[in-house]
Amino acid sequence: MDKNDLKEAGLKITKPRIEILKLLETSEKQHFGAEEIYQELLVGGVKVGIATVYRVLTQFEAAGLIIKHNFEGDQCVYELERGEHHDHMVDLKTGKIVEFHDEIIEQRQIEIAKEHGFKLMEHSLTLYGEFKD
Amino acid sequence: MDKNDLKEAGLKITKPRIEILKLLETSEKQHFGAEEIYQELLVGGVKVGIATVYRVLTQFEAAGLIIKHNFEGDQCVYELERGEHHDHMVDLKTGKIVEFHDEIIEQRQIEIAKEHGFKLMEHSLTLYGEFKD
DNA sequence: CTCAGTGCAAACTATTTGCAGATTT
DNA sequence: AAATCTGCAAATAGTTTGCACTGAG
Numbered sequence: 001m002d003k004n005d006l007k008e009a010g011l012k013i014t015k016p017r018i019e020i021l022k023l024l025e026t027s028e029k030q031h032f033g034a035e036e037i038y039q040e041l042l043v044g045g046v047k048v049g050i051a052t053v054y055r056v057l058t059q060f061e062a063a064g065l066i067i068k069h070n071f072e073g074d075q076c077v078y079e080l081e082r083g084e085h086h087d088h089m090v091d092l093k094t095g096k097i098v099e100f101h102d103e104i105i106e107q108r109q110i111e112i113a114k115e116h117g118f119k120l121m122e123h124s125l126t127l128y129g130e131f132k133d
Numbered sequence: 134m135d136k137n138d139l140k141e142a143g144l145k146i147t148k149p150r151i152e153i154l155k156l157l158e159t160s161e162k163q164h165f166g167a168e169e170i171y172q173e174l175l176v177g178g179v180k181v182g183i184a185t186v187y188r189v190l191t192q193f194e195a196a197g198l199i200i201k202h203n204f205e206g207d208q209c210v211y212e213l214e215r216g217e218h219h220d221h222m223v224d225l226k227t228g229k230i231v232e233f234h235d236e237i238i239e240q241r242q243i244e245i246a247k248e249h250g251f252k253l254m255e256h257s258l259t260l261y262g263e264f265k266d
Numbered sequence: 267c268t269c270a271g272t273g274c275a276a277a278c279t280a281t282t283t284g285c286a287g288a289t290t291t
Numbered sequence: 292a293a294a295t296c297t298g299c300a301a302a303t304a305g306t307t308t309g310c311a312c313t314g315a316g
Contacts, residue, residue, distance in 0.1 A: 012290050012295060034281080049298040054281060056296095070203055074306090075280065089251050098249060105241050112233055113260055118222050121262040127246055129254040145270060145315055167306080182273040187306060189271095207281090208305065 009063030016041075016048045020056050024066065024080045031069070031077045031097050071097075071126060087125040096131060142196030149174075149181045153189050157199065157213045164202070164210045164230050204230075204259060220258040229264060 005021065006013050019041055024032065032040075038053045057078055060066040069077045071090055077097075085106075086099040105125065113120035135154050139146050152174055157165065165173075171186045190211055193199040202210045204223055210230075218239075219232040238258065246253035 014290070014296060016297075047298090051282075051299075052297055055283095058282090070205060072203065089246070089249060091251075092254065098251075100245055100249065102241055102245055105238050108235055108238050108241075109258075109260060112235055113222070113262065116222060116231060116233070117265045118224075118231075118260065119262045119265060120260055121225065123258070123260045125242075125256070125258040127242060127251065127253055127256045129246065129252045132250045132252060147271060147315075149272075180273090184274075184307075185272055188308095191307090 005065055009059070009065065011059060011063065015046065016052045017056050019046045020053065021065070030099070031079045033075045033077055035075070072128060089127040089129070091131050092128055093130050138198055142192070142198065144192060144196065148179065149185045150189050152179045153186065154198070163232070164212045166208045166210055168208070205261060222260040222262070224264050225261055226263050
C-alpha cells in the first residue's frame with residue numbers, strides 16, 4: 001500500500017510522491033529515467049517540477065523504495081525495489097531492458113569477494129548487446 | 134610502442150596524445166578520471182587544456198586503446214586496454230579499484246545471453262564494498 | 267602547404283540547490 | 292501553527308563544441 005511506504009520512510013504524503021510511486025508501481029515498464037517520469041506525469045495531467053521529481057527519487061532511493069542504476073549513457077534509471085535482486089540485459093539499439101537472476105553468478109561473486117578480503121556490499125552486472133527479436 | 138598505436142589509429146603524434154598514453158602506460162595506477170589525467174599532466178609540466186584531454190580520451194576509446202568505465206558516482210574512469218578482459222571491485226570508502234577475472238562468471242553470462250536470444254556484445258560487472266585491509 | 271590538432275571560452279546536459287510561497291499533519 | 296514540501300530559476304559538475312591559431316606530415 002503506497003501511503004504506508006511513504007509514512008514509514010518519514011515522508012509526508014504529497015501528490016508528487018504518490019503519483020511517482022503509483023507510476024512506478026502500475027506501469028508495465030519497470031525502468032524510468034527522471035525526465036521520463038516527469039514527462040509521464042505531465043502527460044497524465046499531474047503538474048510537478050522536474051526538481052521535485054529528482055528530489056523525490058533521491059528520497060525514495062534513500063528510503064530503499066527504489067533502486068538507481070547507472071547504465072551506459074549519461075542518465076540514471078530508476079526502478080521499484082521489489083526485494084528480488086536481479087541484474088540486467090540492455091539492448092543497445094532499442095534501449096529495452098530485461099532482468100535476470102543467476103544463482104551461480106551470485107555465489108561466485110561472494111566467493112571472489114571472500115578471496116580478496118573484500119566486504120561485498122552491492123554489485124552491478126549488466127550485459128549489453130541486442131535482442132534477436 | 135606508443136607511437137605506433139597512435140599511427141594505427143590514424144591519429145597524429147602530438148604531445149598531448151603521447152603524454153596521456155605514457156601516463157596510462159607507465160603509472161602504477163590503472164584507472165584515471167579525465168580531470169585526474171589533466172592534473173597529472175600539469176603537475177608533470179605538460180600544459181594541455183582539459184578539453185583536449187577529453188577529446189583525446191574519446192579518440193583513444195574509439196580506437197580501442199583504452200576502456201571507459203561508468204562506476205558509481207558522477208565521473209567516468211579510463212584505463213588502458215591490455216587485451217585481458219576483467220571486472221572490478223571498488224572500495225566505496227577509499228575509491229581503491231582492484232581487477233579480477235572469473236571464467237565461471239564469464240561462461241554463465243554467455244549461457245544466459247543465449248537463453249534469452251540476446252547477442253552479447255559487452256558486459257560490466259562491478260562489486261562495491263570495502264577492503265578489509 | 268594542408269589538414270588535423272589544440273587551447274580557450276562558451277555551450278550543454280543531467281542534476282542540485284536557494285528561496286518564498288504552498289501543503290501536510 | 293509548525294515543519295515539511297514544492298515550483299521556479301539560478302547554480303553546479305562533468306563533458307562537449309565553435310573557432311581562430313598552431314603544429315605535424
